[in-house]
Amino acid sequence: MEPRVIKIRQNHATGQKVILPDPQVIETRENRKTGATILLVNNGGVWTTTCETHGAMAEHPTRRMGTSWMAEPMVWCAGCAEEEVAR
């Protein structure tokens, strides 16, 4: 088991600190173009795509957008962009 990480996000407007709930992995996919493992994560209401292979992350306003960006990690992950060039 990995240690439990508690994330704290500071609201820059109010200075208030908010503890985010544990990020939930909603979907896992292996990308066909780069072979990387891409996760769709709901991080306290913020949708993020994460490339588990290279450690890159991108935030998306909606789940639908997050899902569509799962298929294009070359755009938001430098590691995946290199894999695509190499192939």
Ligand SMILES: [Zn+2]
């Ligand atoms: Zn990647």
